[in-house]
Amino acid sequence: MVRHGSTPERPPPRAARLGEIQPFHVMQLLNRARELEARGRDIVHMEIGEPDFPTAGPLVSAAVDSLHRGNTGYTPAGGLPTLREAIAGHYAESSGVDVPAERIFVTPGASGALMVAMALLLDSGQRVLLPDPGYPCNRNFVRHLDGVPVSVPVAAETGFQPTLADLERYWHEDCVAAIVGSPANPTGTVMALSQLAAVRDWLVARGAALVVDEIYHGLTYGVDLRSALAVRDDVFIVNSFSKYFGMTGWRLGWLVVPPGYEGAAMRLAQNLYIAAPTPSQHAALACFTLQARTEFEARRQLFLERRDFLMPALEELGFGIPARPEGAFYIYADCGALGWDGATLSTRLLEEAGVAITPGLDFGSNGTDRFVRLAYTSSLERLHEGVRRMRAWLAS
Numbered sequence: 001m002v003r004h005g006s007t008p009e010r011p012p013p014r015a016a017r018l019g020e021i022q023p024f025h026v027m028q029l030l031n032r033a034r035e036l037e038a039r040g041r042d043i044v045h046m047e048i049g050e051p052d053f054p055t056a057g058p059l060v061s062a063a064v065d066s067l068h069r070g071n072t073g074y075t076p077a078g079g080l081p082t083l084r085e086a087i088a089g090h091y092a093e094s095s096g097v098d099v100p101a102e103r104i105f106v107t108p109g110a111s112g113a114l115m116v117a118m119a120l121l122l123d124s125g126q127r128v129l130l131p132d133p134g135y136p137c138n139r140n141f142v143r144h145l146d147g148v149p150v151s152v153p154v155a156a157e158t159g160f161q162p163t164l165a166d167l168e169r170y171w172h173e174d175c176v177a178a179i180v181g182s183p184a185n186p187t188g189t190v191m192a193l194s195q196l197a198a199v200r201d202w203l204v205a206r207g208a209a210l211v212v213d214e215i216y217h218g219l220t221y222g223v224d225l226r227s228a229l230a231v232r233d234d235v236f237i238v239n240s241f242s243k244y245f246g247m248t249g250w251r252l253g254w255l256v257v258p259p260g261y262e263g264a265a266m267r268l269a270q271n272l273y274i275a276a277p278t279p280s281q282h283a284a285l286a287c288f289t290l291q292a293r294t295e296f297e298a299r300r301q302l303f304l305e306r307r308d309f310l311m312p313a314l315e316e317l318g319f320g321i322p323a324r325p326e327g328a329f330y331i332y333a334d335c336g337a338l339g340w341d342g343a344t345l346s347t348r349l350l351e352e353a354g355v356a357i358t359p360g361l362d363f364g365s366n367g368t369d370r371f372v373r374l375a376y377t378s379s380l381e382r383l384h385e386g387v388r389r390m391r392a393w394l395a396s
């Protein structure tokens, strides 16, 4: 019989930074939506940041085949050489740029890529500039390394993307990097390559680096977006198989590092996670086949149809969409004119209309309480139903 000791005299250890890592409001909302569904309520989901399609057939077959062939061990830390080459080929084709495979690191999701990028750049106490509103996890990748996330308010007039003047206002000599997203979450807005080049030049002149999160590349509508690598070779590029390639649960992404960082990135990959998941890497090899690409394009078309339905429908309901979303699968909508703040509107719409959306508060503090994010990751029929319910609820 094991006897546990008496009550310890001092509380168990707990990292101080934990207090600064906030949960997402949307998680609470999602849990509540699931609870309501378990009780038989029908909920229209417009809060979820992942494609509603299952992973494309050729990818699943490739993973299963590779498992049957016994590919169940670790891969090299940087990823399967064939996959790194395939990603390099993808840049050549989609952005007309030659990226050596040695600079491409296959990671556990874009999340793993962000973790490695921050570990390459950041020492304790150093700062990283982050557009607000923006992807909320970025500040925690910085905090996790005892860095200081610096929120840079960005305006609707500039598509919620940072200008040099925005960055200048928050610049400090301890800044080592800025992370921007294009297309961005939660706004779906893109940054012109010329602007990305200007931001990179501005940062490099001050001894800092630009990290561009291109996770929503491929999911653009009416704009032909090339990678930032097409204009500058020495930016850090974060990307993923999660969104365009529809593989969220497979946990696979990649990081492109500037020349000179290859050795350090390899050491970090070896030590932090050994390698990205092997079956997922074999599945990802099939992403670049004609059959899979045809499927991805068909899905992109569906997202486009959904955006083109939802945007005017929301405006008709009285939401403001101050910056046109040209990518990803999000609409960042101002609900101020409706007389609601985003958090109350999200809660009430869920409870009273059965529509789940995300409050803007999850994406920062720059006027975000006036906003909500709607994800068009449900079928067109369900989006119609969601709009119908919102219209009826607002009218009552």
Ligand SMILES: Cc1ncc(COP(=O)(O)O)c(C=O)c1O
Pocket (backbone or CB within 6 Å): 049, 108, 109, 110, 111, 112, 135, 181, 184, 185, 213, 215, 239, 240, 241, 242, 248, 252, 253
């Ligand atoms: C902007 C952005 N970056 C990174 C991620 C992380 O993606 P993953 O780790 O699934 O590749 C997400 C997920 O929603 C995202 O929206």
